[in-house]
Amino acid sequence: QVDQHADLWVHSLSAAYARALLAVLGDPSRVDLADLWARRGSRLYLGSDASLEYLLVCMRAVQELGCVMTDGRVQEAALAEQLAAVGLTTGARLSDTDVGIIRCIRQGLSTRETAIELGVSGRTVESHLTRLYEKFGAKNRVELANLTRHI
Numbered sequence: 001q002v003d004q005h006a007d008l009w010v011h012s013l014s015a016a017y018a019r020a021l022l023a024v025l026g027d028p029s030r031v032d033l034a035d036l037w038a039r040r041g042s043r044l045y046l047g048s049d050a051s052l053e054y055l056l057v058c059m060r061a062v063q064e065l066g067c068v069m070t071d072g073r074v075q076e077a078a079l080a081e082q083l084a085a086v087g088l089t090t091g092a093r094l095s096d097t098d099v100g101i102i103r104c105i106r107q108g109l110s111t112r113e114t115a116i117e118l119g120v121s122g123r124t125v126e127s128h129l130t131r132l133y134e135k136f137g138a139k140n141r142v143e144l145a146n147l148t149r150h151i
Helices: 001-017 031-039 052-065 070-086 096-107 109-118 122-136 141-148
Strands: 023-026 044-047
Touching: 023 031, 023 052, 031 044, 031 070, 044 052, 070 141, 096 109, 096 122, 109 122, 122 141
Parallel strands: 023 044
Antiparallel strands: none
C-alpha cells in the first residue's frame, strides 16, 4: 500500500510540475530503495543524514548536468552486494575499504589518489590490494579491474 501511495504521489507531482526535480533522502545502505526511487523518477538519492547545503549543491549539479546522482554509500553498498553475489572462491568477505579500493582501481586511480579518496595511507591501500589480488586470483590492478568489471 505504501508503494502504491508513493507511486501515485510521484506521478501526480510529475504531472503537475513536469520540470520538477525529485530528490529523495533515505537510508544510504539500502540499494533496493535507491533503485526503487530511481525507477520512480528520482534523479537524486542521498542519505537521510545529508546536510541541507550538500543537498542543494547536489540538486544544482543534477539539474545543470541533467544526470542522476546517488549517495556514494549506496554505490559502495551496491558494489559490495554485487561482489558478494559473484562469490569469492576463498569465501572471504570484503571490507568497506576493500570495496572502496576496487571502486578506485576501476576508475584508474593511483595508490596515492586512492589513499586520498579513502582517507587512508598508501601503505594501507597496498596492503588491501595484496589481499584483493589473493582473493580474486589477480596478478595486478588491470586483472583486478577486469575481474570486477562485469559487476
